[in-house]
Amino acid sequence: MTDLQAAAPARLAPSRADATRAGSRQAPSRPERRAHPAATARALIKHLVLIAASLVMIYPLLWMLVSSFRPTDVIFRTPGLWVNNLVTDNYSTGWNALSEPFGHYLLNSALVVVGAVLGNLTSCSLAAYAFARLRFRLKTLWFSIMLVSIMLPIHVIVVPQYILFNLLGWVNTFIPLVLPKFLATDAFFVFLMVQFIRGIPRELDEAARIDGCGHWKIFTRVMLPLMGPALATTAVFTFIWTWSDFFTSLIYLTDPAKYTVPVALRSFLDATSGSNWGAMFAMSVVSLVPIFIAFLAGQRFLVKGIATTGGK
């Protein structure tokens, strides 16, 4: 937390705004607040509104979780969250409903995700170091192209990209899903890391340079260790986005043995034509568990990261 705040870009650091607020509010306003019943009532109403909103937001998720432990016919009769007798049949049926056990698709997705995370971490940090610290010709031009590419709809490149990867014989392999990440095509993360590196004091690299370090050493020995939070943000976002990326898998993976989780789920929906909801829900829950864990574990990086760059 502290190293993040120390090195974080200006917008992220606890600014004078917080300082003034904390300074002027804490001492005088607390006893004052206790004296005003109107303020207490207002806070109460606020919490009631927020609690109601929270319930509406997560109710569908909780209901899906609970329903995955109910027989299908009960799912369609029970809007509530109580479970009388817990049934795990859905999980065993769902796990074996497709040509491969569901674990196979989880493994495929895991392979793609690991590749994507590694790719984004290396390629984006290299590019970010160049943009944030090095001086070279046409830098402003490349930098603005990089910023514009964040906003480019992927559909404009998907057709020729498919043709290219098809010619290379890479359809039904994971290469089209992973290779672009090693070429820093997720420019959003390049920008995120540029922002972060800008917040690292230049004295650190200058000291390293005086000690005789070249750019590679400065990058690997000084920058990367300090970039922990930015790398973590990138890793968590890449994990979540790649895990649920449906479009790319749908286009490039047509062989059922190569399916990642999203395409497997959707073919499950096709195969049962939506009749076995219990098993569908069970596998949907399974497919969401990794995202949920990544969210819980990486939440502070997600929040910080999205605040630094203004998100995607």
Added chain:
Amino acid sequence: MSAISELSSLKITRARTPEERRMRAKEAGRDNKAGYLFLAPWLVGLLVITVGPMLASLYLSFTDYSLIQAPRWAGLDNYARMLEDPRLHQSLKVTFVYVFVSVPLQLLLALAIAVLLDRGMRGLSLYRSIFYLPSMLGGSVAIAVLWRQIFGTEGLVNQILRLFGVNASTGWISDPQYALGTIILLHVWTFGSPMVIFLAGLRQIPGMYYEAAAVDGASRWTRFTRITLPLLSPIIFFNLVLQIIGAFQSFTQAFVVSNGSGGPSDSTLFYTLYLYQRGFGQFQMGYAAAMAWLLVVIVGVLTAINFFASRYWVFYDD
């Protein structure tokens, strides 16, 4: 701070006089080799994965190409056919309705909740997690599957309506009147990520502004409209631009909910879904490429309009 303000500030820092420019060029040469080495993966990606395919796509849009035979030059045929393609027009209509209804609703909700959550209140981080979670899950097939059940004839929504004595038998997903609405609702449900951005922005507004206004007797509403909104306007703008661009590319939810058809009666035929059907269902790569370029032009024009309009309502503090 954001990619967008960065982009608009780039122009200002450009060297002005020839003298200055020469100085800069000299300085810029210093790390040329290292710079391009570090940049190499990105540059290769830019050329091979982005710019190359974009140009190829432009060329293909003037051809007939089915992947089996070599592309055949067709001039403006694809674009001419687009003018007369009723499904294309339908897909544009669906996408525009989706974007211009769901994005404002989502941002309004995000802003409202962010304002409620501001000021180190109790339970802030718990609330934030709960509201943020759906936007992390919302793009997944699993949630689209859930949506299909919830809004089905015997789905959760109708079950709850029946609890309240409403004789609900509408299949929200299977009724062309409501199907798009359910997908809009799904998008609104993911208001968490713009909300987190708003929260970060709100924290940057100096508390003394509010205190000064309160001393002057400004009401809560006045403080909101005169302090919060102007100071937050760059962030509102940023969210607006990116959410519009993102919403134009929505695909997964419509695909799963309609089973890839865009139905019922093309009521959820998103532009990208139709592009997919043409390109990867019927392998009309030329037509799909032309559609992709139209999408770029639409998104580009809307973004330009957005930037232009921002001069009149976005307030920069510095």
